Amino acid sequence: MLTPITDFLDYLKFERNLSAKTIENYQRQLLVIAEGISIEAWHLLTVAHVKRVLAQARRQDLSPKSIALRLSALRSFCRYLVTRGVLTQNPAKAVTAPKQGRPLPKQLNVDEMSQLLNIDEESVLAVRDKAMMELSYGCGLRLAELTDLNLNHIEEGMQQLRVRGKGSKERILPVGKVARQALKAWLKVRGQLIGEDEPAVFVSMQNKRISSRQIAKRMKLWAQKQSLDQQVHPHKLRHSFATHMLESSGDLRAVQELLGHANLSTTQVYTHLDFQHLSKIYDTAHPRARKRKP
Numbered sequence: 001m002l003t004p005i006t007d008f009l010d011y012l013k014f015e016r017n018l019s020a021k022t023i024e025n026y027q028r029q030l031l032v033i034a035e036g037i038s039i040e041a042w043h044l045l046t047v048a049h050v051k052r053v054l055a056q057a058r059r060q061d062l063s064p065k066s067i068a069l070r071l072s073a074l075r076s077f078c079r080y081l082v083t084r085g086v087l088t089q090n091p092a093k094a095v096t097a098p099k100q101g102r103p104l105p106k107q108l109n110v111d112e113m114s115q116l117l118n119i120d121e122e123s124v125l126a127v128r129d130k131a132m133m134e135l136s137y138g139c140g141l142r143l144a145e146l147t148d149l150n151l152n153h154i155e156e157g158m159q160q161l162r163v164r165g166k167g168s169k170e171r172i173l174p175v176g177k178v179a180r181q182a183l184k185a186w187l188k189v190r191g192q193l194i195g196e197d198e199p200a201v202f203v204s205m206q207n208k209r210i211s212s213r214q215i216a217k218r219m220k221l222w223a224q225k226q227s228l229d230q231q232v233h234p235h236k237l238r239h240s241f242a243t244h245m246l247e248s249s250g251d252l253r254a255v256q257e258l259l260g261h262a263n264l265s266t267t268q269v270y271t272h273l274d275f276q277h278l279s280k281i282y283d284t285a286h287p288r289a290r291k292r293k294p
Helices: 002-015 020-036 047-059 064-083 110-117 124-139 143-147 177-192 212-225 234-249 252-259 264-270 275-285
Strands: 160-164 170-174
Touching: 002 020, 002 064, 020 047, 020 064, 047 064, 110 124, 110 234, 124 143, 124 160, 124 177, 124 212, 124 234, 143 212, 143 234, 170 252, 212 234, 234 252, 252 264
Parallel strands: none
Antiparallel strands: 160 170
């Protein structure tokens, strides 16, 4: 049973030139699989055996991602055995892994956000970029909403923004004190890059509305300048806004309105609410769930 696995790992190392870490992962998965199925030789492997491997992984409470990794290792190994004539067909090809669900973006924590936005530079671009990031995080803006922002969308003495989101739906967003200060500082120097006829709030060195790609590039640059350990992009700032608002308020409906989500379920997924958090809210809010003193 083990000799074909050894030959396969040598194939990955010397012919495929895969990394030592990848080969180690394959080896770990295949040894677990070999131990879990009771056959005398690999040429006897069937679809039923592959399904048994997945069933055993589920009983071990492995995550969908880990189960998919195990199946992928077995599928690659079987493909190798087919090329060597050990198997006539790949029995793992007909078996599908469980759905892993949509991966969620990681957010910056409050300290990391402060580190990112604590910009000391006073150049025109630094002032502009700080205002873009403060508004993106402070209002939970989508990248397109930030890019399309015009001067006449700033209302009530910079107290609020009027933005047009998905489906051309408008919503009014409050602007916090820090974001308001950053926006005010930018508008003071904005004329150095553009004339009075340009309606865009944020403009580039090319004397026109800044593009979405440029915004993303500038945020990535500032993450490096501010020595953050992870990359920063506009969606991550929006996700951080949603997460921090929900953690502080627990008001899912309010966060839904601020984000401009049509469905509450979208907000739940976006802010990666876990069952423990929902259970805590339920225990404190529902009359039949409150813990009673004996």
